[in-house]
Amino acid sequence: TRVAVLISGTGTNLQALIEQAKRPSSSAEIVLVISNRPGVLGLKRASLAGIQTRVVDHKLYGSRAEFDTTIDRVLEEFQVEVVCLAGFMRILTGPFVKKWSGKLLNIHPSLLPSFKGVNAQKQALQAGARVSGCTVHFVAEEVDAGAIIAQEAVVVEVDDTEESLSERIRHAEHKAFPVAMELVASGAVRLGEDGRIAWQHGA
Numbered sequence: 490t491r492v493a494v495l496i497s498g499t500g501t502n503l504q505a506l507i508e509q510a511k512r513p514s515s516s517a518e519i520v521l522v523i524s525n526r527p528g529v530l531g532l533k534r535a536s537l538a539g540i541q542t543r544v545v546d547h548k549l550y551g552s553r554a555e556f557d558t559t560i561d562r563v564l565e566e567f568q569v570e571v572v573c574l575a576g577f578m579r580i581l582t583g584p585f586v587k588k589w590s591g592k593l594l595n596i597h598p599s600l601l602p603s604f605k606g607v608n609a610q611k612q613a614l615q616a617g618a619r620v621s622g623c624t625v626h627f628v629a630e631e632v633d634a635g636a637i638i639a640q641e642a643v644v645v646e647v648d649d650t651e652e653s654l655s656e657r658i659r660h661a662e663h664k665a666f667p668v669a670m671e672l673v674a675s676g677a678v679r680l681g682e683d684g685r686i687a688w689q690h691g692a
């Protein structure tokens with residue numbers, strides 16, 4: 490399955506996906522990495538892994554729709570079948586999400602549906618949660634509300650800061666995202682008509 494990864498920064502989740510796709514048993518082939526920010530570390534990781542990269546700088550577009558149309562065109566150019574949003578810090582428009590429904594995965598640093606939106610790690614700390622983690626989900630038009638594919642939990646330590654909890658959650662992300670990518674790329678999991686997860690029996 491031809492996979493594209495969209496990033497905005499350091500790309501540690503991208504690196505975890507690259508390592509997964511290298512496995513002989515993997516159904517995923519990462520054929521493209523797109524960043525909306527030039528010069529980020531994630532682009533270097535992609536080049537080192539021999540993966541084609543494109544920069545689509547959102548600052549150069551007059552509207553989200555124009556930006557998304559360009560992203561869509563590049564994905565089509567590479568005949569991409571599945572898209573992983575790995576620390577991609579842009580909210581995609583309704584028409585784009587609808588077109589890629591069931592093929593668009595995102596990682597969020599909390600155990601959804603808790604702590605949606607930005608600063609999810611800080612929200613968990615402020616709420617006094619004793620457990621947090623990360624979630625990989627299909628992207629829906631409502632932000633952070635799509636069907637959940639995989640989750641990984643972490644303990645919140647009493648002396649945790651936003652940084653220390655974020656670091657622990659990031660390690661959990663590097664386990665959960667490859668699992669979710671593989672489930673979708675292999676066809677074991679898909680998005681059902683009802684917007685819920687559908688497991689392919691015997692897959």
Ligand SMILES: N[C@@H]1O[C@H](COP(=O)(O)O)[C@@H](O)[C@H]1O
Nearest residue numbers: 498499500501502576597598
């Ligand atoms: N949305 C958040 O952005 C971070 C991206 O990290 P990286 O994969 O670029 O290192 C991750 O923690 C993800 O949850």
